[in-house]
Amino acid sequence: MKHRASLSILLTAAFLLGACSGSAGPGSGTPGTSGTPGTPGTPGPSGSPPTATEPQGLNGRTFLSTGIEGRVLVAGTRVRLTFSAGQIGAQAGCNSMGGPYQLDGDRLVARSLATTEMGCSEPLMAQDRWLADLLDGATIALEGDTLTLSKGGTRLTLDDREIADPDRDLLGTHWVVDGLVSGDVVSSVPAGVVAALTFSDGRVDVEAGCNQGGGGVEVADATLDFGPIALTKMACGASAMAVEQLVTQVLTGEVGYVIEAGVLTIDAGGAGLILRAEP
The missing domain is CATH 2.40.128.270 (Lipocalin)
Structure with a gap:
């Protein structure tokens, strides 16, 4: 069950427990200049513009990785994706990234995502780069509570957060x-x-x-x-x-x-x- 508090503190909590998780060194934690949000409708690599509709079933949901083929995630990390009103948020163990996304058929288009600039170990930084690349051009499929992204021999499986990591009870925890x-x-x-x-x-x-x-x-x-x-x-x-x-x-x-x-x-x-x- 979700209980609502003020937006400001919830954003603070998400940043602290998301962007900072897994960091191995100092960092500002502020949005960096390495990426700026892209413009919806920008033509993809195929030259055709992506569709301008919100994919049915994604809006307002968060997904956590539960399996991966073709790659091994850094120990102790998992991928987190959040979809809301044409925006995607992503974490892979170090930085938080986000920006607009759309679909071009069954292909996810999310390029030039803005990112925080936490200082992390090289394996975590490499995993961030891999995720950013995956999100731009992956084949995407949603079946019920399971989301899959496939690209370049890698298949990432994620489940709805409420299934993969349910809310804990307030009492007794x-x-x-x-x-x-x-x-x-x-x-x-x-x-x-x-x-x-x-x-x-x-x-x-x-x-x-x-x-x-x-x-x-x-x-x-x-x-x-x-x-x-x-x-x-x-x-x-x-x-x-x-x-x-x-x-x-x-x-x-x-x-x-x-x-x-x-x-x-x-x-x-x-x-x-x-x-x-x-x-």
């Missing part, structure tokens, strides 16, 4: 804080600091970064309404206390939340938490 949102700034949790939430019926147990405790919470379809949170009174280092300050700020009163796959995003209006489900 151990949610570990990965990202801290303050205004427009997203930061990771400092090394060695642990913050986590576990929800049960009417209660949340809290590891706040330094201290532990919990309190009451009312869960609705799109909101969490926290009562007072009682914590132990230990003193910790500055980084742990800074995390705890933000966690307790977010867990105050009514806030919005969204769950997508194994990611929980809590939006307190200018502050928020991005959490991942821990098995």
